[in-house]
Amino acid sequence: MTASPQNHAHADAAPALDFDAIIIGAGMSGMYQLYRLRELGMRVRVFEAGTGVGGTWYWNRYPGARFDSESYSYGYSFSRELLAEWNWSEHFAGQPETLRYLNYVADKFGLRDDIEFRCRVSSATWEETMRSWNVTLEDGRSFRARFLITAIGPLSAPIMPRIDGVDSFGGKSFHTARWPHQPVDFAGQRVAVIGTGATGVQTIQTIAGCVGSLTVFQRTPNWCAPLHNSKIDPETQEKIKAGYPEMFRRCQETFACFIHTPDPRGTFEVSDAEREAFFEKLYAEPGFGIWQGNFRDIVIDRKANAAVSEFVARKIRGRVRDQRVAEKLIPKNHGFGTRRVPLETRYYEVYNLPNVELVDITETPIQRITPAGIKTSDREFEFDIIIYATGFDAITGSFDRIDIRGVDSARLKDRWKRGPETYLGVMVDGFPNMTMLMGPHTALGNIPRSIEYNVDWVTGLLRYARENDLTRVEATANGVTEWTDHVRALGVGLLSNEVNSWMTGYNSNIEGKQTRIVARYSGSAPAYRARCDEVAANGYRELAQG
Numbered sequence: 404m405t406a407s408p409q410n411h412a413h414a415d416a417a418p419a420l421d422f423d424a425i426i427i428g429a430g431m432s433g434m435y436q437l438y439r440l441r442e443l444g445m446r447v448r449v450f451e452a453g454t455g456v457g458g459t460w461y462w463n464r465y466p467g468a469r470f471d472s473e474s475y476s477y478g479y480s481f482s483r484e485l486l487a488e489w490n491w492s493e494h495f496a497g498q499p500e501t502l503r504y505l506n507y508v509a510d511k512f513g514l515r516d517d518i519e520f521r522c523r524v525s526s527a528t529w530e531e532t533m534r535s536w537n538v539t540l541e542d543g544r545s546f547r548a549r550f551l552i553t554a555i556g557p558l559s560a561p562i563m564p565r566i567d568g569v570d571s572f573g574g575k576s577f578h579t580a581r582w583p584h585q586p587v588d589f590a591g592q593r594v595a596v597i598g599t600g601a602t603g604v605q606t607i608q609t610i611a612g613c614v615g616s617l618t619v620f621q622r623t624p625n626w627c628a629p630l631h632n633s634k635i636d637p638e639t640q641e642k643i644k645a646g647y648p649e650m651f652r653r654c655q656e657t658f659a660c661f662i663h664t665p666d667p668r669g670t671f672e673v674s675d676a677e678r679e680a681f682f683e684k685l686y687a688e689p690g691f692g693i694w695q696g697n698f699r700d701i702v703i704d705r706k707a708n709a710a711v712s713e714f715v716a717r718k719i720r721g722r723v724r725d726q727r728v729a730e731k732l733i734p735k736n737h738g739f740g741t742r743r744v745p746l747e748t749r750y751y752e753v754y755n756l757p758n759v760e761l762v763d764i765t766e767t768p769i770q771r772i773t774p775a776g777i778k779t780s781d782r783e784f785e786f787d788i789i790i791y792a793t794g795f796d797a798i799t800g801s802f803d804r805i806d807i808r809g810v811d812s813a814r815l816k817d818r819w820k821r822g823p824e825t826y827l828g829v830m831v832d833g834f835p836n837m838t839m840l841m842g843p844h845t846a847l848g849n850i851p852r853s854i855e856y857n858v859d860w861v862t863g864l865l866r867y868a869r870e871n872d873l874t875r876v877e878a879t880a881n882g883v884t885e886w887t888d889h890v891r892a893l894g895v896g897l898l899s900n901e902v903n904s905w906m907t908g909y910n911s912n913i914e915g916k917q918t919r920i921v922a923r924y925s926g927s928a929p930a931y932r933a934r935c936d937e938v939a940a941n942g943y944r945e946l947a948q949g
């Protein structure tokens with residue numbers, strides 16, 4: 404741990420506490436929060452379950468893992484020096500490059516000094532007499548800190564499918580978010596992939612060309628659109644660097660912090676020909692433009708949504724030779740953009756390869772995993788490798804895995820049984836001095852932009868607490884009710900909230916998660932920030948302070 408003069412000064416003031424703040428998680432959120440709290444001279448310790456920094460980009464080492472955000476819009480913006488030094492090699496960088504970047508950040512700012520790796524936090528208990536959190540690790544050690552900051556990730560708790568016999572399989576099997584650190588050799592192997600979300604799509608398109616055979620088990624097809632990735636040449640690199648201030652300013656203004664923002668026109672305010680040409684243009688452009696930069700009403704108006712869905716369906720039919728397969732790949736139970744849109748690179752063309760088979764498990768359900776492979780209602784398949792691309796217990800999953808107890812030992816998990824209740828997505832009444840980064844009810848979108856805002860807001864609150872000698876700050880019950888009601892109201896009318904997905908907290912693989920909830924803030928990021936700014940500007944009067 405770094406020992407600065409301020410640290411010692413503060414240590415004298417609060418001898419019983421091990422730290423001023425404990426941060427759980429060393430992904431992008433935890434790393435940046437550590438950086439900011441060290442600036443305040445706070446004694447901070449980060450506990451991270453993995454063996455290195457990076458969170459998402461540390462764990463998700465599956466073949467083809469990469470950004471759907473433009474690399475340069477995803478990186479940290481807080482350090483001009485860092486922006487000048489780092490060169491992204493591709494418009495949408497792959498996971499190895501992003502992990503290198505985050506390690507570079509950790510080295511540059513000496514972050515590792517205050518991070519303990521291989522430390523999974525199992526519980527955190529509020530101690531009223533001490534006005535502190537007692538945080539216990541799986542290895543049995545425990546530490547006290549005035550503040551607890553969760554930076555545990557909206558997509559960091561992997562989920563296996565509820566299928567019998569998983570442990571009986573005789574070959575190799577991997578969950579994409581727990582991929583081995585050594586390369587997996589696919590040559591000549593009979594490979595199964597279960598799951599066709601964003602992760603499954605990236606995995607499938609990457610390994611199809613190097614496996615012996617590939618069988619994809621699909622329950623829900625997703626609407627995928629082309630990524631159009633490319634290398635960044637030196638001239639473009641210079642332009643990107645010179646344009647950083649302008650680009651980050653733009654990301655601050657857009658709805659979801661992407662460089663893309665909805666077109667102000669309605670889908671049917673233009674002629675059929677104009678509409679078709681606009682869809683074509685977006686389909687041919689890199690990144691999330693077709694989702695985030697489309698007509699403003701595609702995610703709220705059923706007819707508008709049907710128009711763009713039909714356009715993308717035509718594209719799929721045009722790219723997949725066997726029309727029976729194409730039909731299986733076209734979603735029928737949700738419209739384009741109402742679930743997270745996976746961006747792809749020749750994904751649909753994979754299904755034209757002779758060694759690839761698509762199994763629709765709504766027609767022929769998987770009955771069990773067997774020692775030799777996978778048995779469906781139709782037949783038994785033999786495999787050497789099974790890849791589980793079954794995603795995450797999203798948003799609240801990593802909270803549920805920690806026994807978090809607030810005032811009077813109330814459990815956060817119980818409190819959120821019927822869906823999360825938060826104040827600004829950052830605090831919960833009954834859980835004083837606990838703040839959440841990228842918790843439920845915050846603006847997600849191009850996530851690092853929200854992370855930087857979230858962290859700066861929390862840092863401002865902790866600075867305020869210190870300057871005013873506060874040892875206890877807590878959201879009020881009223882504040883939580885108001886924010887939670889506001890978040891729920893914002894979700895009304897959004898087609899995405901009528902669909903089962905991780906964004907609505909639905910997961911058929913998790914007991915008790917078959918009811919849709921409003922798990923995320925679906926207003927605009929600028930509106931979110933304006934509300935949080937107002938709270939800070941008013942001296943956090945909406946919080947109970949003591």
Ligand SMILES: Cc1cc2nc3c(=O)[nH]c(=O)nc-3n(C[C@H](O)[C@H](O)[C@H](O)COP(=O)(O)OP(=O)(O)OC[C@H]3O[C@@H](n4cnc5c(N)ncnc54)[C@H](O)[C@@H]3O)c2cc1C
Binds near residue numbers: 460472522840850
């Ligand atoms: C495959 C994939 C691709 C993505 N692509 C994009 C993209 O293109 N654009 C975008 O904006 N977002 C993307 N995301 C979302 C991504 O999660 C965020 O962008 C961002 O990395 C979140 O950072 P974080 O620090 O909040 O959480 P994470 O990166 O998830 O880090 C959380 C950390 O907390 C640790 N942790 C959790 N629980 C505990 C515990 N109990 N004890 C100790 N440590 C714990 C975890 O080990 C992890 O390291 C992607 C996510 C995935 C999975």
